[in-house]
Structure formats: structure tokens, C-alpha cells
Amino acid sequence: MPKRIPIETAKSVAQKHDLHQVLLIGWDGALTHVVTYGATPHDCALAAKAQDFWTGKIREFSFRDGDASPWRRDLFVDESEDVGVKLSHFADAIQTYVMMQQGRRVCVRELASVFNTDRRTVLDAIDAGYWLYTTGDGADDTKHFVGVDGE
Known part of the structure; x- marks a missing residue:
């Protein structure tokens, strides 16, 4: 697994599916890999906010076996x-x-x-x-x- 997902991969997904913002999240069994892409500077900023939210708020619930911790x-x-x-x-x-x-x-x-x-x-x-x-x-x-x- 690469150390990170290339931005070009996120850009390709955005272009193929006509998306303004993309947040790709992957799990290799040990590490979480995240990349964002935005079609405009504003979209880039919003995609980055989504990444910040995901890594700071809900990451603890993702890619886990068993029951998720209760939402607080x-x-x-x-x-x-x-x-x-x-x-x-x-x-x-x-x-x-x-x-x-x-x-x-x-x-x-x-x-x-x-x-x-x-x-x-x-x-x-x-x-x-x-x-x-x-x-x-x-x-x-x-x-x-x-x-x-x-x-």
C-alpha cells in the first residue's frame, strides 16, 4: 500500500463522476490513508474541512470491528x-x-x-x-x- 493516496486519484474520481469535492479514505489494515480534492479553491477548502472533521471527530468509529462507541x-x-x-x-x-x-x-x-x-x-x-x-x-x-x- 502506498504511503498516501495520490491527489491525482481523487481528481480522477471527481472528473469521472462530475464532483466538485472528493474525500477518499482507505484502510490498509494498519493505517488510514486520506486524500481530498476540490475543483476550485473554495471546494478545496471545504474538502479539507471534511477531512479535518473526519480525522478529528468520527475516525474513531470507522474501520472497526464490533460495535461502534455511542455517538456523543x-x-x-x-x-x-x-x-x-x-x-x-x-x-x-x-x-x-x-x-x-x-x-x-x-x-x-x-x-x-x-x-x-x-x-x-x-x-x-x-x-x-x-x-x-x-x-x-x-x-x-x-x-x-x-x-x-x-x-
């Missing part, structure tokens, strides 16, 4: 960032998941399990979600249900 509240990036997983993204994911259950009640404990996180992170995302709300027993996460309000 501190792993979300600030809402002003261009790249990364934001709390608002998680709120949107919860909203989508709840709506896709087609009326089946979804509790906080289920969401924590489905999204591999803890109850506090789920509740923070619900608080951040404009259309999300909870009902039921806040002391028992199996009876603390999540709803979506909207038209």
Missing part, C-alpha cells in the same frame, strides 16, 4: 460549520424516522438505540427540532414518546 453530544459540529454532523441534522433524522413509522409510537429509548446514542443527546435533538415534541412519562424512556407536529 460533543461530536456534533457547530451549526455554523459547512461540513459535519450538526444537532439539527440529528433532529431532522429523528423527525424522518418517527414519520416513517406511520403512526407507530416511538419512544426515546428506541431512538437512542436506533441512533447509537444516549437519552440526553436524543432529548437535546428533540428540543432543537422545530416540529418535534415529547409526551408521556419523562422519567421512563420506554414511556416517553416522540411526536412530529406539522401540517
Whole structure:
């Protein structure tokens, strides 16, 4: 395995698939190899941010056997960032998941399990979600249900 992935490889992927930004990540069994490419200087900067996020925030979850560590509240990036997983993204994911259950009640404990996180992170995302709300027993996460309000 080469010491690094050549930038030309990322550029080739971008051109072949008409992409503005590319982030290639490889694992050789011992080391992680990362290269970015951006079609413009702005795209280069955003691709570099993606690499910084990946190497700093989620790398610990990738290329691992077994269960991933739970997603923690501190792993979300600030809402002003261009790249990364934001709390608002998680709120949107919860909203989508709840709506896709087609009326089946979804509790906080289920969401924590489905999204591999803890109850506090789920509740923070619900608080951040404009259309999300909870009902039921806040002391028992199996009876603390999540709803979506909207038209």
C-alpha cells in the first residue's frame, strides 16, 4: 500500500463522476490513508474541512470491528460549520424516522438505540427540532414518546 493516496486519484474520481469535492479514505489494515480534492479553491477548502472533521471527530468509529462507541453530544459540529454532523441534522433524522413509522409510537429509548446514542443527546435533538415534541412519562424512556407536529 502506498504511503498516501495520490491527489491525482481523487481528481480522477471527481472528473469521472462530475464532483466538485472528493474525500477518499482507505484502510490498509494498519493505517488510514486520506486524500481530498476540490475543483476550485473554495471546494478545496471545504474538502479539507471534511477531512479535518473526519480525522478529528468520527475516525474513531470507522474501520472497526464490533460495535461502534455511542455517538456523543460533543461530536456534533457547530451549526455554523459547512461540513459535519450538526444537532439539527440529528433532529431532522429523528423527525424522518418517527414519520416513517406511520403512526407507530416511538419512544426515546428506541431512538437512542436506533441512533447509537444516549437519552440526553436524543432529548437535546428533540428540543432543537422545530416540529418535534415529547409526551408521556419523562422519567421512563420506554414511556416517553416522540411526536412530529406539522401540517
